Amino acid sequence: MGLYLCVFEEDEELEGVEVGAYADFGAFRDHVTRELEPAGKVGSRFPTLIMHSDCDGEWSAAECERLRDELATIAKELKARPAVAFTSEWQRNVAKSIGLVPQNAFESFIDVDGEFLIERLQGLAEFAFKRQAPILFQ
Secondary structure, eight states, X not given: OEEEEEEEETTEEEEEEEEEXXXXXXXXXXXXXXXXXXXXXXXXXXXXXXXXXXXXXXEOHHHHHHHHHHHHHHHHHHHTSOOOOOSSHHHXXXXXXXXXXXXXXXXXXXXXXXXXXXXXXHHHHHHHHHHTOOEEEO
């Protein structure tokens, strides 16, 4: 089952990111927790990203501002860390098909289209914040 994060206005979808499987999103958050947060303090630096359940729900418009800021820090820090292996076969296949060889940890997390996941999430959070709309988990 896949995770789709999206912004709606009434019944119209305005923007969205197809993350991949819930396990892929979990692997991304686990990596952030393990590599960028103090040991034993899960969610201490990035509570909006890490502490939110990944099941049906939403990040409110107010949370989107915090999420955007957290993702900017995460992006900066992961760009300075070595690449890690893709966690799913579909990621390896997509990366191979587009010739992607990650140069750092930031580039090691992609969406189903092979775009950098953090960058896509940053754009979605910025879009939602500007529209004052929530990001829905579907």
